[in-house]
Amino acid sequence: MNGxxxxxxxxxAQADRVVPPSGFTAxxxxxxxxxxxxxxxxxxxxxxxxxxLADRWADELARAATLRINxxxxxxxxxxxxxxxxxxxxxxxxxARALSADEQAALLAPWFGxxxxxxxxxxxxxxxxxxxxxGYDEDGLRLRLQAxxxxxxxxxxxxxxxxLVDAARALRRLGLVSIVLIxxxxxxxxxxxxxxxxxxxxxxxxxxxxxxxxxxxxxxxxVRRFTxxxxxxxxxxxxxxxxxxxxxxxxxxxxxFLTGLGFVSWGWLMPLAIPVLGALVAFIATxxxxxxxxxxxx
Numbered sequence: 001m002n003g004x005x006x007x008x009x010x011x012x013a014q015a016d017r018v019v020p021p022s023g024f025t026a027x028x029x030x031x032x033x034x035x036x037x038x039x040x041x042x043x044x045x046x047x048x049x050x051x052x053l054a055d056r057w058a059d060e061l062a063r064a065a066t067l068r069i070n071x072x073x074x075x076x077x078x079x080x081x082x083x084x085x086x087x088x089x090x091x092x093x094x095x096a097r098a099l100s101a102d103e104q105a106a107l108l109a110p111w112f113g114x115x116x117x118x119x120x121x122x123x124x125x126x127x128x129x130x131x132x133x134x135g136y137d138e139d140g141l142r143l144r145l146q147a148x149x150x151x152x153x154x155x156x157x158x159x160x161x162x163x164l165v166d167a168a169r170a171l172r173r174l175g176l177v178s179i180v181l182i183x184x185x186x187x188x189x190x191x192x193x194x195x196x197x198x199x200x201x202x203x204x205x206x207x208x209x210x211x212x213x214x215x216x217x218x219x220x221x222x223v224r225r226f227t228x229x230x231x232x233x234x235x236x237x238x239x240x241x242x243x244x245x246x247x248x249x250x251x252x253x254x255x256x257f258l259t260g261l262g263f264v265s266w267g268w269l270m271p272l273a274i275p276v277l278g279a280l281v282a283f284i285a286t287x288x289x290x291x292x293x294x295x296x297x298x
Contacts, residue, residue: 025197029190029226033233033278034240036186040179041241041271047175048270049261054168063135067096067127071151080125083149087129090144092136099126129154186230186278187285194226194289205294219290223283230282234275242271 067087071079080098087096099107104126138156145152198205205218245262263270 025193025200026229028193029229029282030233030236032186032189032193033230033282034237036182037234037237037274037278038241038244040182040274041238041245043175043178043182044270044274045175045245045261045263047172047179048263048267050168050171050175052264054165054172063094063131063133065129065131065154065156067129067145068153068155069125069127069149069151070153071124073122075151076125079149079151080127083127083145083152086141086144086148087127090136090141092132092134094130094132096127096129099128124151183277183281187281190226190230190282191285191289194222194286195293197222197226198290198293215291215294219287219294222290223286226286227279227283231275231279234278238271238274242268 067083069076069079069083084096084098087093104123107126108123138154142154145154208218209215248262
């Protein structure tokens with residue numbers, strides 16, 4: 001095995017002459033490998049970012065709930081105090097606090113603007129509820145609130161938490177599927193390029209056979225040349241892709257999902273595997289194409 005790897009890297013000067021060092025097939029292989037690797041970097045970044053987003057939403061929203069106090073203005077403060085008392089006495093509730101007017105205005109600002117006059121509008125009082133790891137009895141809490149705080153409505157975010165998490169996880173799967181499709185497209189294009197090179201050198205192959213060259217020797221020349229081209233092209237594409245990801249905006253609350261699509265910590269090492277995988281795809285695709293083509297030329 002080590003000998004084959006060394007032979008693949010070092011090569012054979014005589015065998016390398018079978019494959020044209022430049023021209024259409026070389027340019028096509030380099031371009032396809034670079035383009036596919038560039039796209040694979042962004043697909044990988046999207047997949048990892050979607051996974052982080054899904055995990056963050058699942059963790060943050062699973063233990064959070066909102067209590068809404070829908071009461072007349074003159075009763076709102078009393079019902080808010082009563083609701084906080086009920087929440088403090090409820091097992092499984094880690095903390096509960098009423099949002100300030102500024103916090104509620106910030107929540108409504110994206111839809112109604114920053115100068116929203118809350119004092120003149122019937123905006124309900126919101127209470128942020130955080131639960132412990134064991135959680136609380138939602139049905140029991142709703143029944144008690146219904147009896148003691150008539151204007152209280154408990155929202156545990158389950159109605160919209162699951163669709164958001166499912167959507168983020170679907171994007172992660174889409175990114176992985178995209179990487180597989182990119183690899184398949186790259187294999188197809190390299191196969192076409194290898195077939196073109198083999199067809200263009202049909203006469204040279206016949207001469208090599210007449211002087212005693214084995215098909216394995218000839219196929220190795222094509223496999224080595226196209227594998228190295230794919231490795232070089234993928235390396236260039238990955239470098240450009242990582243630069244592009246690095247230049248993307250960092251994660252921010254204002255940008256939401258459209259920011260933070262880059263790599264984090266060890267995630268920056270994952271794209272380095274793309275050139276190796278690209279070379280492996282080229283090795284397999286070229287080997288199959290060369291063996292099939294040489295068999296047809298027999």
